[in-house]
Amino acid sequence: MKFFCTGSELPDDSSRGGEIKGCKLFAVRRGGQVYVYLNRCPHRGVGLEWQPDQFLDPSNSLIQCATHGALFLIEDGECVAGPCAGQALTPIPCREDAQGIWVSL
Template identity: 90%
Template sequence: MKFFCAGTELPDDSSRGFEIEGRKLFAVRRSGQVYVYLNRCPHRGVGLEWQPDQFLDPSNSLIQCATHGALFLIEDGECVSGPCAGQSLTPVHCREDAQGIWVNL
């Protein structure tokens, strides 16, 4: 497991991008739960954010690809709207403990 950040650095309804071992990833916290995905849209293979650490739509309820507007469920990464509907983001196993958030590459 690789350390990502302290839990307090990812508040509820926020997102944060990072790179570990050359892999671009991002994390989202919703209702206290952390979700981590590869930062790669299944449509074009591009990064999702429109500016650093901005992976969510304006309502903070869906992950949004800045390139073509595809929308993904936070909980499982499924695309529910846009050019890659039915496809999903690639999840990355993570856990959180008293030290912070850890990812398993």
């Protein structure tokens, strides 16, 4: 497992990008639960964020691709609107402990 960030660096209803071993990832916390995905839209293979660490739509309830506006469920990465509807983000196994958030690549 590789260290991603501390728990305090990812408050509830927020997102955070990062890179581990050349692999671009992002994490989202919702309802205290952390979800980590590969930072790659299934539509065009581009990064999702508008600006650094900005992966969520204005309501902070869905992940949004900055390029074509596709919307994804935070809980499982399923695309529910946009050009890649029916596809999904690639989930990255993660865990959280007292030190922070860890990912398995």
